[in-house]
Amino acid sequence: MLSRHLIILPLRNSKLCKRALLLTLLFSLSLVSGFAPVVSQEYVSQQIDAAATIDPIVAEAEVNSFLENQQYAKMATYVDAVTDPALQDKLKEIVYQKLYGDEQMLFPIADCKGRYMYKNVLDEQIISTVFSFASLFSDGLARVEKDGQYGYIDPSGELVIPLQFDNAWDFSGGVARVKKDGKYGFINLSGKMVAPLQFDNAGPFSEEMAEVEKDGQWGYINITGDMVIQPQFENAMSFSEGLARVKKDGQWGFINSSGNVMIPFQFDGAWDFSQGLAEVKKDEKWGFINAAGEMAIPFQFDRVGSFYEGLARAKKDDQWGFINTSGDVAILFQFNDAFFFITGWDR
Numbered sequence: 021m022l023s024r025h026l027i028i029l030p031l032r033n034s035k036l037c038k039r040a041l042l043l044t045l046l047f048s049l050s051l052v053s054g055f056a057p058v059v060s061q062e063y064v065s066q067q068i069d070a071a072a073t074i075d076p077i078v079a080e081a082e083v084n085s086f087l088e089n090q091q092y093a094k095m096a097t098y099v100d101a102v103t104d105p106a107l108q109d110k111l112k113e114i115v116y117q118k119l120y121g122d123e124q125m126l127f128p129i130a131d132c133k134g135r136y137m138y139k140n141v142l143d144e145q146i147i148s149t150v151f152s153f154a155s156l157f158s159d160g161l162a163r164v165e166k167d168g169q170y171g172y173i174d175p176s177g178e179l180v181i182p183l184q185f186d187n188a189w190d191f192s193g194g195v196a197r198v199k200k201d202g203k204y205g206f207i208n209l210s211g212k213m214v215a216p217l218q219f220d221n222a223g224p225f226s227e228e229m230a231e232v233e234k235d236g237q238w239g240y241i242n243i244t245g246d247m248v249i250q251p252q253f254e255n256a257m258s259f260s261e262g263l264a265r266v267k268k269d270g271q272w273g274f275i276n277s278s279g280n281v282m283i284p285f286q287f288d289g290a291w292d293f294s295q296g297l298a299e300v301k302k303d304e305k306w307g308f309i310n311a312a313g314e315m316a317i318p319f320q321f322d323r324v325g326s327f328y329e330g331l332a333r334a335k336k337d338d339q340w341g342f343i344n345t346s347g348d349v350a351i352l353f354q355f356n357d358a359f360f361f362i363t364g365w366d367r
Contacts (some may be wrong), residue, residue, distance in 0.1 A: 027032070076107050083111050087118050126175060127152035128162070136164075138177070147177035159191035159209060170198070177273075181211035195225055195243060206230070206245060215245035226258035229277060238266070240279075249279040260292035263311065272300070283313035294326040297345060308332075308347070317347035327358075333358040 079102060086095030099115065102108040126146055136154035140148035153165035157230045161172040161180065170188035172181035187199040194271045195206050195214060205217035206225075221233035228243045237251035255267040263274040263282060273285035274293075289301030297308040297316055305319035323335040331350055341353035 034041075050147065076110070079107060080114065081112060083114055084118075087115065090325060110234070126157060128156060132337070138162075146175075149177055155190055159194055161191055161196075161209060163188045163190060163196070172196075181207070189224065192225055193228065193243065195341055196224055197224060197228075198228070204232070206241075213245075214243075215241055223256075226260065227262070227277070229259050229264070231256040240264070248277075249275070253322075257292060260294065261296070261311065263293055263298075265298070267288045267291060273349075274298070283309065291326060294328065295330070297327055297332075299324045299326065299332075306334075316345075317343070 027179065035143055037139055045088070067306035067349040079098075082098060085091075086098065095115065097310075099108060099111045102111060105108055121317055126140060128136050129139050130136050131173040134152075135153045136151040137145055137149075138154065139145050151164045151166050152168075153170075155163045157175065161174060162184075163172050164179075165188075168186075169183040171179055171183035171187040172188070172191075174180050185198045185200050187203075189197040191209065194209055198205055198207055198217070200217050202220075203217040204222035206215040206222070208214050215232075219232040219234055220236075223231040229240045231238055232241055232247075233249070233256075234251045238253040238256035239247055239251035240249040240256070242248045252272070253266040253268055257265045259277065263276060265272055265274055267273075268285050271279055272287040272290035274283035274290070276282050287300040287302055288304075289306075291299045291331075293311065296310060299306055300309050302319050304322075306321045306324040307315060307319040308317040308324070310316045321334045321336055325333040329346060330344055332345075333340055334343050334353075336353050339353040340355040341349055342351035342358065
């Protein structure tokens with residue numbers, strides 16, 4: 021699943037801006053469904069011209085095809101291009117039923133003036149209050165911002181945790197990170213502090229642990245706010261697949277949830293484990309290790325990315341390609357840039 025952030029499309033043309041609400045709403049569907057590719061303004065314009073007069077049977081077949089092939093961005097653009105309101109509502113209902121059945125879902129939508137509101141998939145405004153910022157719902161609550169202060173609302177729009185924080189993040193596992201007066205802490209779903217505002221910096225919870233900084237040193241707290249790994253590292257990152265990368269004396273290594281060093285501090289750079297492998301850097305070259313700290317793919321790449329769906333992007337001789345978990349080249353080095361695979365697609 022991709023991180024749940026609102027996507028604001030760069031629609032500057034006034035004709036397109038009038039349709040931005042609907043397009044952003046449908047594009048949000050692609051985000052929470054797990055894949056959000058990019059569509060260009062040229063493609064948007066083509067679809068608006070092509071769909072001015074369209075046969076309803078053809079339109080339904082086209083939308084179903086987009087859904088089946090998980091081409092959500094193109095689907096959103098196509099539906100937005102339909103000028104017949106009745107047909108457009110019918111197509112949106114197809115999308116809604118296909119993706120979510122009868123479940124009511126709300127999406128934060130930014131209009132052309134940057135005002136945020138909440139709408140459902142039928143483009144109906146459900147929460148009347150307008151915010152300066154609004155997020156997707158997570159654990160039943162959504163963070164919102166007004167007049168520079170953050171709080172949380174429930175699906176009815178009621179402010180259940182007051183606007184009181186200088187910054188805030190989404191709930192995950194019943195806990196959210198918040199910031200006030202330069203200090204970080206964590207709250208539960210009722211707004212009660214589970215870890216006081218005492219940290220100089222903090223990361224999100226992952227595998228029931230969160231990295232926190234105090235007096236220039238990083239450690240970890242558990243979900244109840246107890247410091248389970250004392251601050252002792254120069255830097256620390258989230259746990260992934262049972263291990264977390266930490267930095268000491270300028271070198272990176274990996275610890276387990278008890279704070280034991282499982283992979284010694286020996287790397288110039290490191291990243292999180294994904295699909296059993298973690299990218300590590302030494303002498304300006306990147307490779308991959310397994311959870312035992314053994315070299316799985318030798319140091320040979322200028323840059324790499326994490327593994328997704330069995331493939332990782334890698335750069336060699338100024339060209340990007342993709343390798344598999346054995347280190348074999350799966351897609352030749354031929355691209356100026358590359359990202360990662362989600363549901364079989366790369367951007």
